[in-house]
Each structure stands twice: as C-alpha cells, then as structure tokens.
Amino acid sequence: MPEKQIIEFIGDHHIMTLAVSKDNIPYCATCYYVYLQDENRFFFTSDPETRHMQDIIGGNNYRVAGAIALETKIVGKIRGIQFTGTILVLEGAELTKAKTSYLKRFPIARLVPGLHLWELKPDFIKLTDNRLGFGKKLIWQIENNVK
Numbered sequence: 001m002p003e004k005q006i007i008e009f010i011g012d013h014h015i016m017t018l019a020v021s022k023d024n025i026p027y028c029a030t031c032y033y034v035y036l037q038d039e040n041r042f043f044f045t046s047d048p049e050t051r052h053m054q055d056i057i058g059g060n061n062y063r064v065a066g067a068i069a070l071e072t073k074i075v076g077k078i079r080g081i082q083f084t085g086t087i088l089v090l091e092g093a094e095l096t097k098a099k100t101s102y103l104k105r106f107p108i109a110r111l112v113p114g115l116h117l118w119e120l121k122p123d124f125i126k127l128t129d130n131r132l133g134f135g136k137k138l139i140w141q142i143e144n145n146v147k
Contacts, residue, residue: 022059085122
C-alpha cells in the first residue's frame with residue numbers, strides 16, 4: 001500500500017517546491033506546509049501578491065505540480081515525491097481549521113501580518129525511494145472531489 005509510505009514521507013518534512021505556469025511560462029516557489037493526513041490535503045502560506053500566487057490567481061490556473069525531497073549525497077537513501085493537485089481558496093471554517101493546523105506546526109507564523117493560507121488538494125503522488133531499490137517508485141492516484 002503506497003499511501004502509508006507516502007504519507008509518512010510527507011509528515012517527515014515541511015517544505016515543498018510548488019510549480020506553476022502562466023501563459024506557458026513555468027515558475028517555482030518554495031513553501032512551508034502542514035499536511036492533514038486524514039483529509040489528504042496540504043495547507044501552505046503564501047502572499048497573494050507573490051509571482052507564483054499571481055500566476056495561479058491571475059492566470060486562473062489552479063492546477064499545480066510540486067515536489068518534496070530529502071537532500072542527501074548517499075544514493076541509496078534518496079527519497080522524494082512529485083505530485084499534482086489543485087489549489088483552493090480557503091474561507092470561513094476551512095480557513096480557521098487551516099490556520100489552527102498551520103500555527104500549531106509553525107508557531108512563529110503568528111508574527112506574520114496578514115497570514116494568507118491556501119489549500120493544495122493532491123490527486124497524484126509518486127514517491128521515489130531508493131531504500132527499496134534503486135529508482136523504486138510508488139504511485140498513489142487519488143480520486144478527489146475538489147470544491
């Protein structure tokens with residue numbers, strides 16, 4: 001069952017690279033995240049005025065890709081995920097839940113004026129885990145009912 005290993009890997013980390021595209025011009029950003037395992041969703045913070053968020057909002061393209069990687073020079077320990085998903089705007093109770101979860105993991109974020117949180121709902125995650133054999137890949141195709 002790849003979900004267990006993938007969820008464990010996501011929980012062990014806290015920074016993802018988010019890849020977006022607008023007008024066929026790609027761009028990446030690094031974001032801190034918190035992951036809600038039971039709901040299979042990420043919450044991350046990013047100012048709406050940043051280039052990557054403007055590419056999403058202004059380009060009306062809420063589909064994104066991303067990656068989370070373990071940095072190591074030991075080939076046999078290389079692990080990382082690549083994913084695709086949809087960005088969702090949070091409001092009301094969902095925003096409150098996101099803020100509570102995010103601030104629990106990153107209390108320092110309380111100091112950020114106007115903290116903006118977003119949801120990323122993944123629909124595909126691929127884990128590469130060389131500990132299981134060189135280039136071993138586990139795939140998790142997720143059926144989502146995106147809002």
